[in-house]
Amino acid sequence: MRDPSSTSSFDSALAAGAVTRVPVATTTAWARSQEVLGLTIQRRVSRLPAGGLYALLFITLVHLLISHEVVPEPLAAQPLRARVLTLTRTVRPCLIVAGDSRAQVHVRPDVLATHFNLPTGATVNIGMPACGPSAVLAAYRELRDRFAPHPLMILSVSFYCVNDGVQDDLFIRDESVWSMNFAQRIGMLPLERALASVFLPERALLQALTNGRHVPGDRVVKEGGFVAKPAGGADGFSHQAVSEQLQGVAVGWFGTPQIDGFRWHRFVKDLQELRDLGVHVVLLDGPVHPSFWEGIADTPRYAAYKRFRAKLAALGQRLDMPVLEYDGEVLHGLDPDQAYFNLTHLSRTGATRLSEQIAADLRDLIDRGQITPPVENLAGNVSSPSTYSQ
Numbered sequence: 059m060r061d062p063s064s065t066s067s068f069d070s071a072l073a074a075g076a077v078t079r080v081p082v083a084t085t086t087a088w089a090r091s092q093e094v095l096g097l098t099i100q101r102r103v104s105r106l107p108a109g110g111l112y113a114l115l116f117i118t119l120v121h122l123l124i125s126h127e128v129v130p131e132p133l134a135a136q137p138l139r140a141r142v143l144t145l146t147r148t149v150r151p152c153l154i155v156a157g158d159s160r161a162q163v164h165v166r167p168d169v170l171a172t173h174f175n176l177p178t179g180a181t182v183n184i185g186m187p188a189c190g191p192s193a194v195l196a197a198y199r200e201l202r203d204r205f206a207p208h209p210l211m212i213l214s215v216s217f218y219c220v221n222d223g224v225q226d227d228l229f230i231r232d233e234s235v236w237s238m239n240f241a242q243r244i245g246m247l248p249l250e251r252a253l254a255s256v257f258l259p260e261r262a263l264l265q266a267l268t269n270g271r272h273v274p275g276d277r278v279v280k281e282g283g284f285v286a287k288p289a290g291g292a293d294g295f296s297h298q299a300v301s302e303q304l305q306g307v308a309v310g311w312f313g314t315p316q317i318d319g320f321r322w323h324r325f326v327k328d329l330q331e332l333r334d335l336g337v338h339v340v341l342l343d344g345p346v347h348p349s350f351w352e353g354i355a356d357t358p359r360y361a362a363y364k365r366f367r368a369k370l371a372a373l374g375q376r377l378d379m380p381v382l383e384y385d386g387e388v389l390h391g392l393d394p395d396q397a398y399f400n401l402t403h404l405s406r407t408g409a410t411r412l413s414e415q416i417a418a419d420l421r422d423l424i425d426r427g428q429i430t431p432p433v434e435n436l437a438g439n440v441s442s443p444s445t446y447s448q
Contacts, residue, residue: 149179167282183283247392272403287399315362
């Protein structure tokens, strides 16, 4: 039975004008319009060719089959797959340098091999532009038989790799997009790419079947994957050049910095999966040109970068993964304009110095028992650096 008090309250509110009574005719018209709309949709769908409906159903089933059974995880991108296959033709490397372009141009495999008395090919650099941790994981998971068991991996991580606020989607690889939900894709990618990303499994399968021709050049192969860059010099670090580079960094690296979101959490999962696959990961955050720090000083970008480094150090401790963090001091005695190619990448001269320091620091980590060498040679004596080409 209805509460009389509630009825009287409603009537009072109606009398006071707080509630407006909807005429019966209006509600009936609305109901009728909904009925007409439903019948219209039903009629339109019924007019669709049966073949079209079957085709749509077939496409949906094929998509579900590919995404859940055939390609449930991202595959290595063709250029990275070709790079790995080329660099591992004769030897299964036990020391891997991986990550983005800063890995590619910062670390010389021949310097590391010489310091640890490793044979040619036992140390390789598979770094590539914008190749974040998710891309590295996808490549290693697919091609791990090409490497020695339980390899040591130096993984270069740049700020943009964990930043949800990047404004240039070229710095967000498909291997990372794969793990995003649709709302995250819409928020971080251009609409067209976000919609097309639904078919990433089909695209990955097609690339694997067609086996695209992406072969590293002879020079890259000769240097174990390392790509040497010339010194930027005075022209490369003029006021105008630095200003233009800082604008690129503002968009490509920072945007609106957000390093607590999806990409950071995906980064942590990638590291855990690499460890579960038996990889000994050492995280690397290389130096940047002094003009980089000057350009972001007293801005939110400076605070964000410092926070990134603090989070990286804390994560390394939590996961028991060493972090090699370097500032300009590692290049002491070198002219910055000669040691760097641009604000965020080293020249060959700077890379040689950094590689020597990395080798010494790896040796120290091994001696202190913080990392387990993948082969006995890594525990041997450090050789003279004079035997590799400058």
